[in-house]
Amino acid sequence: xxxxRTYSARSGEGFARLVKVLVLLIPVFLIGYLIFANFIxxxxxxxxxxxxxxxxxxxxxxERISEVVNEEDVDYRNxxxxxxxxxxxxxxxxxxxxxxxxxxxxxxxxxxxxxxxRDQEEWHYxxxxxxxxxxxxGNLDRVGNVYRVxxxxxxxxxxxxxxxxxxxxxxxxxxxLVENIVLDYRPEETVIDTTLRGGHVFYLYAGGDLSIEVKKxxxxxxxxxxxIIMFLSDAQGNLVGFMEVGDDGDVSGEKELxxxxxxxxxxxxxxxxxxxxxxxxxxGLITEIKVNTNKIVAEKxxxxxxxxxRVDTKQSQLYFDYNGDVKVRMITHxxxxxxxxxxxxxxxxxxxxxxxxxxxxxxxxSAGRSVLTFTKNDIVLESQEYFTFIENxxxxxxxxxxxxxxxxxxxxDGVDYIVTDYVAPKEDGEWLIVEGGFDIVDDGLYVSEKxxxxxxxxxxxxxxxxxxxxxxxxxxxxxxxxKPGVWDK
Numbered sequence: 116x117x118x119x120r121t122y123s124a125r126s127g128e129g130f131a132r133l134v135k136v137l138v139l140l141i142p143v144f145l146i147g148y149l150i151f152a153n154f155i156x157x158x159x160x161x162x163x164x165x166x167x168x169x170x171x172x173x174x175x176x177x178e179r180i181s182e183v184v185n186e187e188d189v190d191y192r193n194x195x196x197x198x199x200x201x202x203x204x205x206x207x208x209x210x211x212x213x214x215x216x217x218x219x220x221x222x223x224x225x226x227x228x229x230x231x232x233r234d235q236e237e238w239h240y241x242x243x244x245x246x247x248x249x250x251x252x253g254n255l256d257r258v259g260n261v262y263r264v265x266x267x268x269x270x271x272x273x274x275x276x277x278x279x280x281x282x283x284x285x286x287x288x289x290x291x292l293v294e295n296i297v298l299d300y301r302p303e304e305t306v307i308d309t310t311l312r313g314g315h316v317f318y319l320y321a322g323g324d325l326s327i328e329v330k331k332x333x334x335x336x337x338x339x340x341x342x343i344i345m346f347l348s349d350a351q352g353n354l355v356g357f358m359e360v361g362d363d364g365d366v367s368g369e370k371e372l373x374x375x376x377x378x379x380x381x382x383x384x385x386x387x388x389x390x391x392x393x394x395x396x397x398x399g400l401i402t403e404i405k406v407n408t409n410k411i412v413a414e415k416x417x418x419x420x421x422x423x424x425r426v427d428t429k430q431s432q433l434y435f436d437y438n439g440d441v442k443v444r445m446i447t448h449x450x451x452x453x454x455x456x457x458x459x460x461x462x463x464x465x466x467x468x469x470x471x472x473x474x475x476x477x478x479x480x481s482a483g484r485s486v487l488t489f490t491k492n493d494i495v496l497e498s499q500e501y502f503t504f505i506e507n508x509x510x511x512x513x514x515x516x517x518x519x520x521x522x523x524x525x526x527x528d529g530v531d532y533i534v535t536d537y538v539a540p541k542e543d544g545e546w547l548i549v550e551g552g553f554d555i556v557d558d559g560l561y562v563s564e565k566x567x568x569x570x571x572x573x574x575x576x577x578x579x580x581x582x583x584x585x586x587x588x589x590x591x592x593x594x595x596x597x598k599p600g601v602w603d604k
Contacts, residue, residue, distance in 0.1 A: 214553075216548070228587075277291075313397060314393075330402045439482050444476070
């Protein structure tokens with residue numbers, strides 16, 4: 116009996132020790148699990164926003180969102196503005212975000228949609244196309260997300276594409292432009308005395324101290340002030356200088372042409388390379404631009420040396436130099452802008468009969484040097500490539516020409532490659548499921564101090580007056596966020 120009691124006591128002591136060990140190990144296991152779950156294992160979170168539920172609509176601003184609409188077995192809200200916004204919480208370590216939306220398949224012909232993610236503290240969004248019926252990449256040859264459009268071009272991967280020259284790329288990604296080195300650049304004074312209307316964008320090649328002097332005159336056609344702001348940025352988009360020229364003091368809208376006002380932007384100690392000059396839009400004229408570089412080009416201009424703007428009508432010229440055939444689009448909104456445009460292509464002179472008002476006309480230019488002469492101006496001109504105002508001012512800023520995916524057809528006609536992660540919408544009865552994804556780091560997204568990422572749904576066609584009554588129903592939004600584990604990085 117005593118041996119049995121001794122064995123029983125020892126067994127009880129062993130069990131007690133086992134329990135103590137287990138009690139001590141439980142916190143260790145819990146801590147280990149928390150470390151594994153939060154820092155080692157990959158994680159996926161999903162947020163579903165039921166847009167059609169009563170109360171929270173998730174979308175802002177409220178004036179662009181309807182009340183709940185009940186239709187058979189679906190509750191939804193209508194989007195009545197071209198830009199609406201919604202937020203998603205982003206925990207530390209989250210690297211990827213994917214957005215899916217269920218929208219009604221009622222977009223008009225030519226209608227497109229994109230989803231954007233905020234990538235700067237101020238208002239700026241990195242947008243990816245999510246709906247474009249004209250974008251059919253399924254039959255194109257590709258390597259990864261690089262699709263060949265031009266059958267005369269090679270099928271290449273992304274790294275090879277970045278090294279190609281004289282190609283046009285359409286993309287909804289941040290491609291990262293590769294600057295050209297311009298061997299005939301000289302820091303000499305260049306004066307552009309062609310009158311331009313409103314805001315413009317130019318590319319310059321410069322180094323050292325860059326001086327930009329602008330003269331402007333306010334048209335005063337509309338009530339309000341007409342200041343301009345000039346922004347100078349490098350090829351990576353970094354701001355290197357800005358300057359403002361204020362209003363002329365007349366905000367009446369009585370169409371009195373204002374006096375000449377001057378502004379000067381000076382950027383010092385610049386590294387030699389490509390710079391982008393943006394002049395904000397305003398109700399007025401740019402009458403002169405003076406820069407201390409011989410290289411300055413544009414893609415779009417509004418030629419305004421015309422009596423329609425209370426200045427003398429005088430002849431103006433633009434210079435082109437292309438390796439391939441390109442299209443030039445022209446439009447005027449006044450009968451006085453109808454004219455014969457003279458074309459000098461390598462010594463061969465011809466005339467283009469620009470004879471239609473309020474409608475785009477297209478001019479095809481063949482490879483080589485061309486000079487276009489405008490006798491009446493009052494024309495908005497835009498090209499698939501760059502052009503300049505002075506004979507030797509032409510240069511190609513970048514190895515490749517990059518245009519937004521989903522650009523107008525005449526721009527897309529000149530594209531050699533498409534770079535996109537575009538996913539064709541999935542049909543779901545009368546609805547479509549559209550989706551797009553972002554990488555927090557690679558896309559440089561801006562997460563607020565509160566740990567939220569602002570997302571945007573963009574329906575550009577709703578910004579047009581003729582589509583003001585159109586709406587797009589949204590049923591739900593699903594947002595998936597991904598946090599990689601230690602072994603996934």
